[in-house]
Structures are given as C-alpha cells and as structure tokens.
Amino acid sequence: MQWRGRRTSRNIDDRRRGGGSGGGRLGIGATLIVLLVGAYFGVDVSGLLGGGGVPTTQSSSAPRGPNQIDDDQEAFVATVLAETEQVWGQIFRQSNLDYDDTVLVLYSGGTASGCGQAQSAMGPFYCPGDQRVYLDTDFFRVMEQQLQAGGDFANAYVIAHEVAHHVQNLLGTLSQVNAQRSRASAADSNALSVRLELQADCYAGIWARAAADRLQVSDTDIREALRTAARIGDDALQRAAGGRVVPDSFTHGTSEQRQRWFFAGYSEGDPRTCDTFGARSL
Numbered sequence: 001m002q003w004r005g006r007r008t009s010r011n012i013d014d015r016r017r018g019g020g021s022g023g024g025r026l027g028i029g030a031t032l033i034v035l036l037v038g039a040y041f042g043v044d045v046s047g048l049l050g051g052g053g054v055p056t057t058q059s060s061s062a063p064r065g066p067n068q069i070d071d072d073q074e075a076f077v078a079t080v081l082a083e084t085e086q087v088w089g090q091i092f093r094q095s096n097l098d099y100d101d102t103v104l105v106l107y108s109g110g111t112a113s114g115c116g117q118a119q120s121a122m123g124p125f126y127c128p129g130d131q132r133v134y135l136d137t138d139f140f141r142v143m144e145q146q147l148q149a150g151g152d153f154a155n156a157y158v159i160a161h162e163v164a165h166h167v168q169n170l171l172g173t174l175s176q177v178n179a180q181r182s183r184a185s186a187a188d189s190n191a192l193s194v195r196l197e198l199q200a201d202c203y204a205g206i207w208a209r210a211a212a213d214r215l216q217v218s219d220t221d222i223r224e225a226l227r228t229a230a231r232i233g234d235d236a237l238q239r240a241a242g243g244r245v246v247p248d249s250f251t252h253g254t255s256e257q258r259q260r261w262f263f264a265g266y267s268e269g270d271p272r273t274c275d276t277f278g279a280r281s282l
Contacts, residue, residue, distance in 0.1 A: 126165035164203035202274035205265025
C-alpha cells in the first residue's frame with residue numbers, strides 16, 4: 001500500500017494534545033484485556049477504566065480550512081479518510097445521493113463524544129449522534145503487538161470499516177437496525193448487530209477495491225486485511241480471552257464470516273453484494 005504523498009482529508013479533529021477528558025491510559029496488556037471483555041460480552045466497557053460518572057457529550061465543528069498534519073500517524077489516517085471520501089462520494093453520486101463526509105476524531109486516553117465518553121479501551125467506533133468516527137491510534141499498536149494483525153493496510157481496513165458505519169447511517173440502515181434491536185431479545189439483537197457489522201466489512205472491501213489502483217494495493221495487502229478480519233472475529237476474541245465460544249453472544253461475526261464479507265465486497269465492488277440482511281447464510 002503506497003499512501004504517502006496523496007491528498008489528505010481536512011475532516012480530522014485531532015484532540016491528542018488537547019488534554020482529552022477521561023481517566024488515565026491503560027497499559028497495552030490491560031487495554032487488550034478490556035477490549036476482549038467488551039468483544040466477548042458485546043457491551044460498552046468504558047466503565048471498566050475507572051472513569052466513573054455519567055457520560056458527557058460534546059459538540060464541536062469540523063476544523064475550518066486546511067487540516068494541519070502534525071505527525072506521520074495523522075498523515076496516514078487523513079490519507080485513508082480522504083480515500084474513503086472519494087470512493088463513497090462517487091458511489092453516492094452514481095445513485096443521485098449526496099455523501100456528507102464524516103469527521104474522524106483522533107484522541108489519546110479519553111474524550112467526549114455525542115454517544116457519551118469515549119475511552120481507548122472501547123476501540124475505534126462510529127457515533128451516529130454526532131456522525132463522527134473516534135479513534136485512539138494506540139489501538140493500532142494493540143493490533144500489531146497483541147493480535148498480530150498490524151500493517152498499514154490492516155489499519156486502513158479498520159478505518160474503512162468505521163466509515164462504513166457512517167455510510168449505513170446516511171442510508172438509514174443504522175437507525176432502522178437500532179430500532180429493531182431495541183425491541184428484540186438479547187440474542188436477536190446480537191444477530192442483527194452481526195449482520196450490521198458484516199455489511200460494514202463488505203463496504204470496507206468495496207472501498208479497498210475502488211482505491212486499489214490509487215494506493216497500489218497488493219495481494220499482500222489484501223491478505224493483511226483478511227488476517228486482521230480473522231483476528232478480530234468474535235470466536236477468535238472469545239478464545240483469546242480464555243472463555244468458551246458462545247455464538248448467541250456474537251456481535252460482529254466469526255473470523256470466517258468477517259473474511260468472507262470483506263472479500264465479497266472487494267471481489268465484486270458493488271454495494272448490492274453487501275446485503276447481509278437479505279442473506280440466508282452469513
């Protein structure tokens with residue numbers, strides 16, 4: 001993957017040196033444990049960090065004018081975000097729709113979001129409340145050192161997956177599914193979450209195909225993304241956490257499912273391929 005020297009997005013809100021709110025940072029081992037607990041139970045694990053209190057919200061506008069790139073990590077994130085803007089902007093235009101860019105918030109340790117308090121141990125997430133993606137880039141270090149799922153394209157896949165949730169939000173899929181989940185049993189709610197997450201994996205694959213020529217994506221890069229999808233499958237995370245595999249508790253899909261749907265999007269390059277809700281088998 002060749003990302004250097006390409007256009008960067010201005011839609012970056014860098015709060016890493018802004019003294020973000022929340023508790024202190026966890027060590028990498030503790031962060032992984034909390035991430036695994038959250039994945040195992042399918043819950044918000046920010047309370048395990050000891051921050052306490054009622055989650056707060058914060059609204060802030062996207063940066064005005066050209067984004068100031070302060071370091072290599074921000075340059076990478078801003079480049080990948082720009083590529084998602086180009087790809088989804090074109091796809092939406094082909095359907096006579098307007099694509100509204102998301103803002104990606106970089107933070108360190110903790111910060112306020114439109115969905116409550118963001119903490120590093122929650123991992124990257126998309127907040128429909130303020131239509132922003134939240135990322136503590138230390139998560140990339142956790143992926144590489146603890147999950148053996150590092151590399152530029154692996155990290156790009158994570159960003160593309162979260163942006164895919166923004167796509168789902170713009171299309172109304174996210175709100176519809178969340179409404180159904182609120183009325184469903186725990187098991188049925190988790191099953192809906194799996195379909196939502198696998199669709200986001202498929203959308204990430206569509207992005208990878210559309211951006212492949214510009215970023216000189218290689219077969220090695222795609223294998224890197226597939227390896228990452230395998231490492232963060234619900235079954236793999238539950239095994240890594242030392243617990244038994246409980247399919248009814250899955251919220252993101254198995255390793256095999258995540259790989260399959262990412263590759264389906266990458267192979268076909270057509271959003272219609274990503275109808276996980278209509279699929280009889282995942």
